Amino acid sequence: MGAQEYKExxxxxxxxxxxxxxxxWESLKEARLAAEKAPAHQIREELLAVIDYIQEMGQKEYEEWxxxxxxxxxxxxxxxTMHNRTDFGRQSKDMLEFKRLFLENGFDTNKELPDYLPAVLELSAALSRERARDVLAVAAPKLELLRSRFAEAKLAHTFLLDVILTTAEELESETA
Known part of the structure; x- marks a missing residue:
């Protein structure tokens, strides 16, 4: 995986x-262009499949969905951390762990909770390979649980979780 590839x-x-x-919505065309440039064939195809799904659904229907x-x-x-809601103590501990990841890396979440998936991904993309690997390692068990739930619900966004987990595995193997 290239130096910028995991970040992108x-x-x-x-x-x-x-x-x-x-x-x-204004940026969706740019996202498609970025996905089309992804060097790894499988990642490119999975990203484009999700974008196609979104575009075929249309703005109003997709927003409601x-x-x-x-x-x-x-x-x-x-x-x-919401998926551990039956164990409030565990959920609180996990939330603090995500907060720690942001603060240790010089970031904070001002408008979102630190366990919000897009925020965790943006943090990972802003970090060096080693630090991104560490953040994704903390998130991986939760991402895998979420992936299984997405798959059960037959959500197109399961492909995005596959992309994220594949990227995490590649970072782990490169820096191990």
Whole structure:
């Protein structure tokens, strides 16, 4: 994986998971161009599959779907510690761990909780390979759980989680 490739891949995944406001829609063509330039064939195809899905659905329908699936569903929301909600102590500990990752790397989350998937991906994309690997290693078990829930729900965004997990595995193997 090239020096910038993991950063671009994680940034693009963060963008595609982010809330689709007007600015987001304006940038979707740029996201497609970035996905088309992804050097790894599988990653490129998975990113483009999600973008195709979004574009085919259309703005209004996609926004309604996004809110229903990622904001109102307990099983598929994008807050990585929410899936441990039966164990509040564990959820609090995990939330503090994500907060620590941001602060240790010189960042903070001003508008989102530190376990919000796009924020974790943006943090990883802003870091060196080794630090990105460490952040993704903390997130990986939660990403794998979320991936299984996305797969059960037959969500196209399962492909994005595959891209993120593949990128994490590649960073782990390169820096190990």
């Amino acid at each position: 891949t994680l940034s693009l995944a963060a963008y595609l998971f982010d809330y689709p406001d007007a600015k987001w 996004y809110v229903r699936v990622f904001e109102f569903s307990a099983n598929t929301n994008l807050y990585l």
